[in-house]
Amino acid sequence: MCKKDTRLVRFWSSVDLTGNQTIKNGYFMPATKSGSSSYPAVHELGHILQKSIVEKELGANYTYWQYEKMADKHREEIMSIVKLKNDKLSVYAKDNSRDFFAECFANLNCGKPNAYGLALLEFLKQRGLS
Numbered sequence: 070m071c072k073k074d075t076r077l078v079r080f081w082s083s084v085d086l087t088g089n090q091t092i093k094n095g096y097f098m099p100a101t102k103s104g105s106s107s108y109p110a111v112h113e114l115g116h117i118l119q120k121s122i123v124e125k126e127l128g129a130n131y132t133y134w135q136y137e138k139m140a141d142k143h144r145e146e147i148m149s150i151v152k153l154k155n156d157k158l159s160v161y162a163k164d165n166s167r168d169f170f171a172e173c174f175a176n177l178n179c180g181k182p183n184a185y186g187l188a189l190l191e192f193l194k195q196r197g198l199s
Contacts, residue, residue, distance in 0.1 A: 098159045098172050101180030108179050115174025116167060119143065122196065140166035143192070147173060150188035157183060 097108050104111075123131060123139045131139075144166040148154075162172035162185070170189070177186035193199040 096160050097179075098162065098176035098185065099157060099181040099183055100176065104179030104181070108175050111178050112161075112171045112175040114178075115171030118174060118198075119167065119170045122198070137166070140170060144169045147185070147188045147192050150191045151184050152188070153184040156185060158185060 097105060100108050119140065120136070122143070123136050126139060127135055147170070158169075159172050161168040163169075173185045173189035176182055177189050182190070190199055
């Protein structure tokens with residue numbers, strides 16, 4: 070049986086439909102008012118994109134631990150590109166490397182990209198994906 074993740078329960082109970090509160094309380098990275106409504110879906114698309122990058126780099130039969138290691142490598146690469154390290158990171162971006170990538174992707178695509186979203190764009194360009 071899976072343990073209940075109380076962070077997710079707190080997060081979803083705090084979500085308003087506009088996303089404004091989630092930006093203020095640090096669960097979302099900066100986004101426009103219209104971009105914040107699609108933010109959770111775009112975050113999940115970020116996970117899908119990263120998994121496709123991992124599959125391209127490791128092949129289709131990678132293990133969970135290989136994925137974790139590659140996600141850590143991606144985070145390090147993106148962090149090496151970041152120009153302004155004191156820009157805002159969300160609560161989830163600080164949790165693990167997979168959520169870091171997905172949060173940077175959401176930030177890049179939801180209207181107000183900061184240094185982390187722009188660094189992800191450069192990371193994607195380096196791989197011919199943008």
